[in-house]
Amino acid sequence: MQNKQFINNLSQKRANYNDPEQAISQSNALELLSKDIYTDSKRFIYELLQNADDASNNTNNLIIAIHFLHDYLIVAHNGEAFSEVDIESLSSTGDGRKGTQTKKTGFKGIGFKSVFNYSNYVIIKSGNYCFRYDKQHWIVNNHANAWNKEKWGSLQEWQLERKKKELDPTLKMPWQMLPIWTDLPDELANLQVFKEYSVCTVIRYEAKNDNDSLERHIIELFEDINLILFLRCQ
Numbered sequence: 366m367q368n369k370q371f372i373n374n375l376s377q378k379r380a381n382y383n384d385p386e387q388a389i390s391q392s393n394a395l396e397l398l399s400k401d402i403y404t405d406s407k408r409f410i411y412e413l414l415q416n417a418d419d420a421s422n423n424t425n426n427l428i429i430a431i432h433f434l435h436d437y438l439i440v441a442h443n444g445e446a447f448s449e450v451d452i453e454s455l456s457s458t459g460d461g462r463k464g465t466q467t468k469k470t471g472f473k474g475i476g477f478k479s480v481f482n483y484s485n486y487v488i489i490k491s492g493n494y495c496f497r498y499d500k501q502h503w504i505v506n507n508h509a510n511a512w513n514k515e516k517w518g519s520l521q522e523w524q525l526e527r528k529k530k531e532l533d534p535t536l537k538m539p540w541q542m543l544p545i546w547t548d549l550p551d552e553l554a555n556l557q558v559f560k561e562y563s564v565c566t567v568i569r570y571e572a573k574n575d576n577d578s579l580e581r582h583i584i585e586l587f588e589d590i591n592l593i594l595f596l597r598c599q
Contacts, residue, residue: 368493371449372546379456379542385517392537395458398478409479413566417442430562435552436570441562446492455489456542480568481541488547488567490559496544503538511538 382388417429417440432439447455455477480487485500503511512520524534549559549567559565 369546372452372494372496372544375453375456376543376545380511380538381513381516383516385512385523385536388511388539389537391539391542395478395481395539395541398458409483412476412479413440415476417444417564428562430558432556432558434556437550437553438568438570439553439556439558439565440568441558441565443562444564446563447489447494452489452494452496452544456544458542478541480566484568484570485540486569488549488565488569489544490549490565490567491563495547495549497547498541498543499545499547500540502545503540503543511536 380388382391414429417427426443428443430439430441432441458478481498486497487499488495488497514520517523520536527534548554553559553567
């Protein structure tokens, strides 16, 4: 219950904007970040491997498992389980701890956001935490879950004002920073990988052929000798 409360509180804090325009601006900025910076189709795979490498810093004994099942890619590793600080860093932009830890491979808190250029639904299962980043949740439920009536006033009046200015009256939330406590999907819940590895990232793909393309990318990645550049020298 304490872990769930932490995720809920973090999401509420991240969504606590003074006005809806701030939420829209943050959402637009994150979309541009993904499109403009993470154009390499393999970039998010590098980032996941780099995060796994970082998590193995204390053990120097890294094992990574990659699974494809249905419309999901699962990337798991046996490094350190996520702490509250790690989850806060994932749910932010540029606020990671790597820059202060010289043995870490990565130095930016925005690297994980590359995943969202390829998926609108990502689950993190680590230790006693299980949460997701889910664009559809905020689109479907933005009136009930996101609109802050106490701070923002009337939704209808805001929408009318936006229409007068010829602006989109749809509220956009920076869903990539808003963790939602969740259960694993039924088709994945009993997989052994979630018991054997301390950190599992589950990425769902919408397009039917994306998994085939991604599988080719991963095979090519591990055939590429340049992969060694993304791992720390022991």
